[in-house]
Amino acid sequence: MEKFSLSVSVYSKKIKIIHYLFLLLFFMNLLSIFFKYILGHPHVYGFVPLFDFDSENNIPTYFSSIILLISAVLLKIIAIFKKSISDDFHLNWSVLSFIFLWMSVDELSKIHELLSGPIKNLFDLPRIFNYAWVILGTLFILILFIFYYKFLLNLPKKTMFYFVVAGLVFVTGAIGVETISGYYRYVSVEKDFVYIIMITIEESFEMLGVIIFINGLFQYAEDNISRIKLKFEP
Template identity: 40%
Template sequence: MEISASSVLKLLLAVIGFLLFAHVVGMFFEHALNHGTVYGLVPLFDISAERNVPTFYSSFALLLSAGLLALLTRGAHRRRQPWHHWAGLAVVFLFLAVDEFTSIHERLTVPVRETLDVGGYLHYAWVIPYGLLGLVLLGVYARFLLRLPRHIALLFVVSGSIFVAGAIGMEMVGASIAEATSRASLSYDLASTAEELLEMLGIALFIYALLRYASEQMGGLSISLITAASPRQPLPTGPSRPTVS
């Protein structure tokens, strides 16, 4: 079978669009009609909430990124090409997937805030250690980005910038609003919506970039398919190799 990078991107954008629509409808019920549950459907699709449908999607998208990076690591190793940077990214995105679902970062907020005595835009103080780690990661991967094809490197940079603008930038805006007013306010919900939307869009674009790289530089990803063979048919002797474009 043939996997198209553009088709995958369109599918991810369609899912994101549906989640955003469901969330906006929920915001209307909560803020305009003062009905914040609707038989549990509103919190189920609340983008700013935890452990619901949007969280599951975001965790899946991050895990998919980690899986693609692991396949690129394997492909580079087999071709005797540098693979350590791909492996490092796979570990980072695996951690982000776990963090998205379990909210590890939020547990750092109180101890970091009390230790550094910060507030306002830094009310959610977990952004400090995560932001510093992000800068370190950027420094470590600067040369790696320069070695990539220019259009792939640009996609990586743009997708990363969109993700960080949401995860760090809009998180800081939301923190300031939450401290000044309340997390139940419409302004906080709007900031939180922008935060999660930017994160989702950034990861979707990153997945597209990974698939483009796999197609153009490595001849596609090798995926073994295990199928049940009929008694009259021999078992397949090798893995199929779908191409990614």
């Protein structure tokens, strides 16, 4: 008995919702910055912490976690299809799905931030590595690139372009801007207007990177998969 099927024709209509939601959240964050740092009102009946990119367990945090989860689900669906046709790279898609699932969970729990303390205790690091977890993050990205280099080269050029751009945008925010903001936080001590702008750039780049990746996944599905049907049997 057929349980579900995926028609990739949803791309052109449905994926735009994510774009609009990101733009809305970005505007709300700017508005919260205006209230907090320009007018000096840090709460405004809960509006500021609800949309502040630097706050946790709020709407932007859940949005980031959800789009990472969407990526994980799409990757797993493609992996199942690839396995059904005995594609050599089906495991690569599955591993990517697990990585994005972990990132979705981590976005809510912030487990990676807990690594900074132990790393700084073990090593005498330069001050620029105030957020020391970026060292492990950079190492993980390099290892991932080495193992996925052949995978990337075997993708259609359009998909490879989406994936590479998405990766560069995401890493620029998650590693590059995070490193700079961490150093600035160490120097300035307080979270001032400059710091919150850095956080806005960092979080925006991370969200945009994932959104570009989702676009690439849907485009890949449109070009390579007409319909996916899965059957679950006792």
